[in-house]
Amino acid sequence: MIGSAKHMRAGLMLAALLALGACKEGTGELPPVGEARVASQEIACLADGGRWGEGPSPGLFLCYRPTKDAGKACTRDSDCSGFCLARSKSCAPVTPLLGCNDVLGATGARSTVCVK
Numbered sequence: 001m002i003g004s005a006k007h008m009r010a011g012l013m014l015a016a017l018l019a020l021g022a023c024k025e026g027t028g029e030l031p032p033v034g035e036a037r038v039a040s041q042e043i044a045c046l047a048d049g050g051r052w053g054e055g056p057s058p059g060l061f062l063c064y065r066p067t068k069d070a071g072k073a074c075t076r077d078s079d080c081s082g083f084c085l086a087r088s089k090s091c092a093p094v095t096p097l098l099g100c101n102d103v104l105g106a107t108g109a110r111s112t113v114c115v116k
Helices: 003-021 034-047
Strands: 051-054 060-067 099-104 111-115
Touching: 034 051, 034 060
Parallel strands: none
Antiparallel strands: 051 060, 099 111
16 A cells, blocks of 8 residues: 555656646736826837727727728728728728727628627
8 A cells, every 4th residue: 555655646746747747838928907007008009000088988998090991982891991981982991990980890790780
């Protein structure tokens, strides 16, 4: 019985060492959190041509990026990289497009989409 307990401990030690050996070495840096994360997201947004602004809830900030086809005429959603706005029949100027908007869908049918 004592011999099997020693073998069990040795087996557990070996398993632990193998598990540790399987770990990959990282950079040692953790991703930013809190205000540092928000600041890094803002910097990335602005560098990408976006506009950093308050979102639908107080204290929630989003990156509003211009769409590549803003203002282009459209008749259905596949004509645009964002939404095809029903009223103007033009591609939305920004993504995300918050609030409720009348848009043209895949078949050109009008519907209301709400993004909050």
